Amino acid sequence: MFHTPSDVVFVKGLKVEAVIGVYAWERAITQPLLIDVALETDISAAAVSDDVSDALNYKAVCDDISSLCQEVQAQLLEHLAEKIAAMLLTKYACQKVTLSVAKPTAITEAAAVGVQITRYAKASDA
Ligand SMILES: Nc1nc2c(c(=O)[nH]1)N=C([C@H](O)[C@@H](O)CO)CN2
Numbered sequence: 001m002f003h004t005p006s007d008v009v010f011v012k013g014l015k016v017e018a019v020i021g022v023y024a025w026e027r028a029i030t031q032p033l034l035i036d037v038a039l040e041t042d043i044s045a046a047a048v049s050d051d052v053s054d055a056l057n058y059k060a061v062c063d064d065i066s067s068l069c070q071e072v073q074a075q076l077l078e079h080l081a082e083k084i085a086a087m088l089l090t091k092y093a094c095q096k097v098t099l100s101v102a103k104p105t106a107i108t109e110a111a112a113v114g115v116q117i118t119r120y121a122k123a124s125d126a
Contacts, residue, residue: 006040007040007041007042007043007044008038008039008040008041009038009039009041009043009055009056009058009061009094010036010037010038010039010058011035011036011037011058011061011062011065012036013034013035013036014034014035014036014037014062014065014066015032015033015034015035016032016033016035016065016066016069016070017030017031017032017033017070018030018031018033018069018070018072018073019031019070019073020033020069020073020074020075020077020080020103021075021103021106022075022076027073031103031105031106032103032104032105033069033080033101033102033103034101034102034103034104034112034114035065035069035084035099035100035101035102036099036100037061037065037084037088037097037098037099037100038097038098038099039056039061039088039092039094039096039097040094040095040096040097041056041092041093041094041095042093043055043056056092056093056094061088061092064087064088064091065084065087065088068083068084068087069084077101077102077103077114077115078115078117080101081099081100081101081115081116081117082117082119084099084101085097085099085117085119086119089119089120089121094121095120095121096118096119096120096121097118097119097120098116098117098118099116099117100114100115100116100117101114101115102114
């Protein structure tokens with residue numbers, strides 16, 4: 001009987017300083033972003049080998065997300081979230097990505113504002 005892995009490698013509360021926002025004053029500063037990401041993947045090879053080269057490396061994921069946020073300088077969180085999801089699905093062996101991108105300092109009266117999205121890898125022909 002076949003069974004679909006539903007393992008997850010996650011990152012919670014990744015803090016990135018980046019240019020983000022729609023207003024002119026926001027384009028002249030950096031603001032903190034808090035990013036959570038869950039990558040659905042199969043961890044069985046790494047679980048058996050105990051070797052990071054068999055794992056979906058969360059350190060690499062953090063570095064890639066940080067670099068992308070700083071490079072994109074998005075206006076909208078929606079645009080940035082979509083770029084992050086596309087990068088993760090292209091670069092890492094995962095079937096599904098759920099991520100949120102929050103601005104903890106944008107709205108004084110709110111603890112954070114942001115977006116959450118879920119995206120899937122394209123089905124392979126095989
Ligand atoms: N749905 C969104 N709404 C707003 C965004 C956004 O990225 N997505 N951004 C802003 C401003 O940049 C705001 O953060 C400045 O306080 C407003 N609304």
